[in-house]
Amino acid sequence: MTSPDNHRAGFACFVGRPNVGKSTLMNALVGTKVAITSSKPQTTRRVIRGIVHRPDAQLIIVDTPGLHRPRTLLGERLDSLVLSTLTEVDVIGFCVPANEPIGKGDRFIADKLSAVKKTPVIAVVTKCDLASKEQIAQQLLAVSQIAEFAAIVPVSAESGDQLDVVADVLIEHLPESPPLYEGGQLTDEPEQVLVGELIREAALEGVRDELPHSIAVVVDEMLPREGRDDLLDIYAHMFVERPSQKAIVIGHKGERLREVGTKARKQIEALLGTRVYLDLRISVAKDWQRDPKQLRRLGFYD
Ligand SMILES: Nc1nc2c(ncn2[C@@H]2O[C@H](COP(=O)(O)OP(=O)(O)OP(=O)(O)O)[C@@H](O)[C@H]2O)c(=O)[nH]1
The missing domain is CATH 3.30.300.20 (K homology (KH) domain)
Incomplete structure (x- = not known):
């Protein structure tokens, strides 16, 4: 495969409490429906990848299930899956919705993320279409106070606002590399x-x-x-x-x-x-x- 100089390629994943909009954000970035979304928590059980193709970069997104305290055996497997995913990616997007106060669940995840020291974490404030400008500003400040992030970006997957900024910021943290997948391929999920x-x-x-x-x-x-x-x-x-x-x-x-x-x-x-x-x-x-x-x-x- 030929690629321009300074081409970047690598892996990103989004983590966050159930229902914060991770799947919707990934679908919006990739531009097609590859992970299921629902208004009920924890419907994503598999690691599903979507690929964003750009002339200068290829961003491969691994969609993870909600991080949560294990309740059943399935829950435990999900958590170990999530943690091993986190160490394998180049950048992590930590999602917090703009329209809900930061809670215990968010802090629990932020703590887990701070243990994955070698992977940069971008905080993504999701669902901004559901919050006022003031609420968004307050949420950005609140997020900056729970942990150290490489960047904090507000976005709305619903309206498409700032999607390109989220992609840019994630791509900044990918290594220089030729494309890892053929052009046009949206997902490698069977x-x-x-x-x-x-x-x-x-x-x-x-x-x-x-x-x-x-x-x-x-x-x-x-x-x-x-x-x-x-x-x-x-x-x-x-x-x-x-x-x-x-x-x-x-x-x-x-x-x-x-x-x-x-x-x-x-x-x-x-x-x-x-x-x-x-x-x-x-x-x-x-x-x-x-x-x-x-x-x-x-x-x-x-
Ligand atoms: N208004 C609005 N709703 C959103 C946005 N993003 C997601 N939602 C809604 O929020 C709900 C949860 O979204 P999902 O993408 O399934 O959330 P998730 O974090 O992947 O959830 P789990 O699979 O449970 O971890 C769905 O009803 C979405 O339609 C957004 O940007 N704006």
Whole structure:
């Protein structure tokens, strides 16, 4: 790959309490939907990368789940995943929303970040469209008082305000390097994982309060229909923890499950640009969040 002099390339990740807008910010920077977002906390369970391509730089963003105190085994794995991610990136974006006071959760994370001494941390004050100028100014000051940051940048992923500044500041901290990925590539996440995330997002719609973290999706197979290059057969399994949850997902006479299947299929077709036949099953994997074997089977590795 050819690259201009002084080209920079490297890895960044965003951390912060659940729901502070990390996924939305990453999607806005990358310019396409690669991580799922929701109005409920902790929906991002996998490290998903988006890539920002510029003539002078390539910024590879690793989206991390919310840092939080572990409650279940899944929680513990997430935390160790987050901490190992932090030592592997070139720069960290610590997200704090403009419209909420800084709390214990933010300080807890700031403390963890100060332990990762070799990686510069940029504080990103998110959701600025939801705050007044005065509130934003106060938040910038408050953030500057909780830890030492290499920079503090206000942004709104919603309006797009200051997105270019966030990208510039992150890129400043990347090493000089030729591009690490081909031009035009937005994510290196396997398609199967993206497809699984779209199914999970569709399944959670409308039932997040009842089943916030209890649905996992495994895509078993994706293969072109024999003799047809315009149709992809996808076989996927949803797992819930209890029979009562299965009943919720299926709905009256299977109506909800059909809706979930249709919605997910349309989104997958839009993502992959091909027609799709989706075979979607649902099983109970008892207490999968607490069982190491089940977690491994569902793709959460040590
Ligand atoms: N108004 C406004 N809303 C935003 C902005 N960024 C995110 N949101 C909303 O805030 C909520 C949480 O955003 P996410 O991007 O899912 O937050 P997250 O930090 O990735 O959350 P977890 O996956 O739980 O860690 C969603 O409802 C978003 O639509 C923003 O710039 N402005």
